[in-house]
Amino acid sequence: xxxxxxxxxxxxxxxxxxxxxxxxxxxxxxxxxxxxxxxxxxxxxxxxxxxxxxxxxxxxxxxxxxxxxxxxxxxxxxxxxxxxxxxxxxxxxxxxxxxxxxxxxxxxxxxxxxxxxxxxxxxxxxxxxxxxxxxxxxxxxxxxxxxxxxxxxxxxxxxxxxxxxxxxxxxxxxxxxxxxxxxxxxxxxxxxxxxxxxxxxxxxxxxxxxxxxxxxxxxxxxxxxxxxxxxxxxxxxxxxxxxxxxxxxxxxxxxxxxxxxxxxxxxxxxxxxxxxxxxxxxxxxxxxxxxxxxxxxxxxxxxxxxxxxxxxxxxxxxxxxxxxxxxxxxxxxxxxxxxxxxxxxxxxxxxxxxxxxxxxxxxxxxxxxxxxxxxxxxxx
Numbered sequence: 464x465x466x467x468x469x470x471x472x473x474x475x476x477x478x479x480x481x482x483x484x485x486x487x488x489x490x491x492x493x494x495x496x497x498x499x500x501x502x503x504x505x506x507x508x509x510x511x512x513x514x515x516x517x518x519x520x521x522x523x524x525x526x527x528x529x530x531x532x533x534x535x536x537x538x539x540x541x542x543x544x545x546x547x548x549x550x551x552x553x554x555x556x557x558x559x560x561x562x563x564x565x566x567x568x569x570x571x572x573x574x575x576x577x578x579x580x581x582x583x584x585x586x587x588x589x590x591x592x593x594x595x596x597x598x599x600x601x602x603x604x605x606x607x608x609x610x611x612x613x614x615x616x617x618x619x620x621x622x623x624x625x626x627x628x629x630x631x632x633x634x635x636x637x638x639x640x641x642x643x644x645x646x647x648x649x650x651x652x653x654x655x656x657x658x659x660x661x662x663x664x665x666x667x668x669x670x671x672x673x674x675x676x677x678x679x680x681x682x683x684x685x686x687x688x689x690x691x692x693x694x695x696x697x698x699x700x701x702x703x704x705x706x707x708x709x710x711x712x713x714x715x716x717x718x719x720x721x722x723x724x725x726x727x728x729x730x731x732x733x734x735x736x737x738x739x740x741x742x743x744x745x746x747x748x749x750x751x752x753x754x755x756x757x758x759x760x761x762x763x764x765x766x767x768x769x770x771x772x773x774x775x776x777x778x779x780x781x782x783x784x785x786x787x788x789x790x791x792x793x794x795x796x797x798x799x800x801x802x803x804x805x806x807x808x809x810x811x812x813x814x815x816x817x818x819x820x821x822x823x824x825x826x827x828x829x830x831x832x833x834x835x836x837x838x839x840x841x842x843x
Contacts, residue, residue, distance in 0.1 A: 498721050501531035501544040507556030507585075508549075511784075512702070516550045516583065516713060518811045519704040522732050523714035524843055533560045541572055545721050546579035548713075549586030551644065551702060555597040557589055566599055573601055574692030579720025581713070584646045587698040592652060602689055602696045603657030606647040608679050615671030616644040617743040618778040619701065621685040627662040630688075630719055631712060633727075637735040641709055642780055643669065646700030649684035662686035662697075667741045688719060695720040705780060707809045708734030729843065732809065742778050752779050759785060764794040771797075775804055783810040790816055790833075795826035798833070806836035814840050 500520060504513045513530065520528045531540060531547070541547065547569065549557060558566065572578045580601065582590035591598050593605040606612075618640050628635050651659065663686035670677050688697045697720050703712040711728045718725050744752070758770035771789065774782035782804070789801035790813075798820065805813045817837045824830040 497525055497527040498546065498717065498723055499527045499529075499544045500546045500548060500717055501529055501541060502548045502550060503532075503536075503557065503586075504530040504550075505533040505557060506560040507554075507558070508552040509585075512551030512583070512585075512704070514812060515702075515705040516548055519710040519713040520548075520717065521811060522711050522728055522843055523717070523726070525726065526714055526717060533562065533565050536561065536565050536568055541568060542576075544578070546581065546717050547572065548581045548583065548717070549589050550704075551584040551586070554585040554588030557585060558597045558599065569599060570601060573694035573696065577693030579695045579697075579717065579722075581716050581720055582696070582698045583704065583713075584644060584700060584702060587647045587649065587700050590696060590698055591647065591649065601691055602687065602698060603652055603659050603691075604649045604684065604687060604689075604698065605652045607650045607683065608648055608675065611675035611679070612647075613645050614648075614669045614675035614680070615743055616780075617642070617671070617748075618706070618738060618741055619643040619669060619743070620666035620741045621663045621701065622666050623663045624661050626660045626688075627686065630662065630715060630725065633733050634735050638739065639663075639709075639735055640738040640741065641699075641701035641703045641706045642778070643701045644780075646702075647698075648680055649687060649698065649700060651684075657689060657691065659684075659687040659689035659696075662688055665700075667743070669743060671743045671745050688716075695722060705783075707807065708732070708737040710809060731839065738778070748777065752777065752781075755779075756781075756785060759789060764792075764796045767792065767794070767797045768800045771800055771804055775807065783808040783813070786810070787813050787816050790820040795824075795829040798824070798826075799829040802829070802833040802836040806839050809840070811840045
């Protein structure tokens, strides 16, 4: 009898443990109720683009995120998710890694299973249906001016349409900007293929150092969404995921493709007013950026700090990763400025570096700035 009671108690305990493991709670949400989003990290994706997409998604505490490889997609793991994100990198190389099998699986995931997909930059090339160009043939868009795909990079201006303001109402009344790296210039193909909704258009004419003709980008599609079969698609030619003040747009895109509530986010992440003009990286500006990088190795904290501030002012995308190293400089003023700028750039990936810096910091003023940055970045 005692053995029977022991077995019953043991079974109840094991059952309780299993139920607890199935539905862990994070920030008030259980994984069972969160939107499950996979970020593709196969060959062809840019490691930084993957990292910064993951960090942007953390703004939404109702989203569970995980990376997924081409092999995992082939094995059926994609079925566990509500949406897939194809990040920046090389669209053709991402498609090569996915293979024809992966292409078929993703098409079924959208068209038949009714799931969602977001393409950012290279992912936008990939999701389009451009003739004579490697693509997944899902969206009814095509990439225009294929000859000049490497037209430039920098901070560019875009304009939301009425459809765009319905999805991003926080941006109404503001000029809007996003980082851009040779993203697709999108247009509509045969209406029989489908008809996408234009979410935003290019404002900036991107043709740095005459790499592309003048007048191609203005007025062309910069963001779009579309219902394809039973599923939904969202494409962004630019990179809001690494644009301070605009990173929240990525989880909002995910919610749209999942046909989920478009929840509002902590207002500290929503700051379109940070930028007021486009900054295109010409060869001359890229050379200036490199010169500023070398000044970070100076023995003068004044030179270092000035270089860090100028890198921020030209909206250098690489600067945030360089600031992380400056947390380990020997001068407390330099360390303080690095912490301040990491906060301004919303670089949540730097949290572990900031926390380590705080543990070791002896200068009280610098430590205070580091802790302010930690508190800002860790509260979603």
